[in-house]
Amino acid sequence: MITTAQIDRIIRFHGDEVPVVSLYVGVRPDDGATPATRINSLLHEIRPLTQDGSLCRRARMSVRGDIERIAALAGLERLGAGALAVFSCSEADLFEQVVLPRAVRDRVMVDATPWVRPMLAVLDEYHRACVLVVDRRSAEAWELYQDEMREAGKVEDPALRKPNYAGWYGYTEHRVRNRADDLARRHFRNAARLVDELFRTGRHEVLILGGHPEEVPVFTDFLPRHLRARIAGTFTVDPRTATPADIRHAAERVLEHYERDEDRRWVAEVLERAAAGRPAALGPAECLWAGSVAAVGALLVQEGATAPGVVCDESGWLGVRGDTCPLCGKPVRRTPDVLGELTDAVIEEGGTVRHVVADTGLREHLVAASLRFPLPPAPQPSA
Ligand SMILES: [Zn+2]
Known part of the structure; x- marks a missing residue:
């Protein structure tokens, strides 16, 4: 069981002059690459830090120790669907693993404090x-x-x-x-x-x-x-x-x-908000635009819903379709599940995400959001 003591220990941790490695890896049963393979490629991203002369020797040692320890993680094949979060700062004696019940975007971060937002966003959905x-x-x-x-x-x-x-x-x-x-x-x-x-x-x-x-x-x-x-x-x-x-x-x-x-109350609140003309977004197109401009305060996603779409990795623009990003003109990346990308974007901007299981008015929209501010007019997607 994930204990509150463990979560507190992670949230409060500060490595002082040595950085903390935070790593998230999603476990999706239908995924080709195993968690071990994806952990290795994430660790590869931070390996240069072990040679980085701008870091003090202790920091480099710590990151090296973190990489070794994370690479040696055992039992990954036993993980069910969800995600694994690892927080490591070997020079300051931190090594915590948290199994999350829901997949999150694969990511590695090296910072003065643990990067806990994705973990907390997932755990927030469980009472x-x-x-x-x-x-x-x-x-x-x-x-x-x-x-x-x-x-x-x-x-x-x-x-x-x-x-x-x-x-x-x-x-x-x-x-x-x-x-x-x-x-x-x-x-x-x-x-x-x-x-x-x-x-x-x-x-x-x-x-x-x-x-x-x-x-x-x-x-x-x-x-x-x-x-x-x-x-x-x-x-x-x-x-x-x-x-x-x-x-x-x-x-x-x-x-x-x-x-x-609770699902029904959340959905009713957002639908009423939209009906009253207060800042809200209904359906993928509006919600993706809201996510692109960090307007989402709370995002409701119908459990299990996915939708194909496009993402600009340069500007963070999310859309239903298009070849180039209307914000920066770069070519977009296609994704089979742009709602998953939206969820990650909302979490990164400090918003709340709730997956709705109940049968409500959300089914016809798939996603809905209450917004922090009214949306600016959406740019027209390219052909
Ligand atoms: Zn762009």
Whole structure:
């Protein structure tokens, strides 16, 4: 699992006088070149730095060490579809690998700090959820992120572990029940405190609750207001018999449902923006022009959509068709998926990208964007 501690370590890293090598390689099952081959050609681009007299000796040594270590990466053939990001600064003891669930453009950068924007843009699309399975006597928290779930904490009140009312001989049944309710309330308060503590680390975005359908709403009232607002959904489970796999599957379904709702909200917002005449772009042609002038604040892409198009590597112009770039006159490069190029361009300009899975009005446009400013008139593409 990608931990927030690892991401923080990468984001905060500064090599001082030694540079950091950041390398991204996409893993596409249909791609001819293996990741190892493409990593080698990326490393080839930065090899001259190891001889560059304008860098201090330690910097050259560091880059040399980074190249050796990245070239020796093992296990690449086991990567599924997605991307691998590597951040290395051998003289300052940094070597981090992050497997990303979505492909990004192959790229190598050497700079004073790690180049994290593509990684963060991909990870932004996934929610880190806190899953709490709770009943009147136990509460267990899990962290769910992408396809993995791990334990995050539990509350077990010793007084509740073996409820044994036999010792209260002489109590009326009514008083026993009151006593049990008191204990349950105390337990719910402790469980709410556990959730609060977990959210205070800032790691989790949403809360998912599982348990008996008559008990979960009772527990919910013990949560502070700001946590109640984070509830993505609830599921029914018997905490005493559920396996971690049961919990994970149920929580994943809740999260998926939540994300599809979120998809619909994102699309509605952009379509309303366009309808109201505020800066927005609908469809490949408009969105590509918006991407060409760095106008895109948030880009919505229908999941799995691709479209052929053209790119000018000189000016960054993106278009549906044409032979030469209308901005600089250079010949364009054809690409089977110009929407992928658009996504990379938006990320590089600090915009947000969201891949929409839900069936919404986006299907007829494939892409839509909310813009930072109204678009200038688009140049006419060459014949
Ligand atoms: Zn151009």
